[in-house]
Amino acid sequence: METYLVTSDRLIFKRGDIVTAKDLEHVNIPLLIGGGHISPQGVKKSAKTKDTETEKDY
């Protein structure tokens, strides 16, 4: 489920809290993001590892 970081003091949640879309039911989430109240928390991908051992055939 999508999560959001609270970045405003104007929500009933505290600044710094992580909330879910369910916590924001019936609320227009894009407007909260646009208004600077919350920020989407993307899923962090692990860094790609480069295989330096494999030799390429030319």
Next chain:
Amino acid sequence: MSTVYLSNPALTINSVNLTDQATSAVLTYVFEQLETSAFGDTARKFGGAAVTSLQNNTFEVTLYQDYSAASTEATIFGLVGIQTTIEVSPTAAGLTSPSATSPLYTLADCYLESHTPINATLGELSTITLTFTGGTLTKAVA
């Protein structure tokens, strides 16, 4: 019985607390009146145990206009023409911990038809009056 001098109400619009910008709030809870009079009745009747009419609620609020980040204009402008949710309570505590003496009223999926981004007069603080219509009203006391 205690009569309320409403000095510290609190409200959120689209989950944004704009209490410090609000100067008046009127929530009107309405079920449309449907006539159920029939032959044999000697007086008009409305509603009844088997008749459920539609809610037709309104919420009118006056706010100081504020163009700073995360305040009035940033919260309201994008709400025009779409549905949102209003929460209002007689006290600030009622928003998070409603009780019988400080109930929380939630008007879900109400509609904002219009907004006046500029409503200014020389020498006066700029205010806006918004009317949210429709939506389902619920009252929480715990």
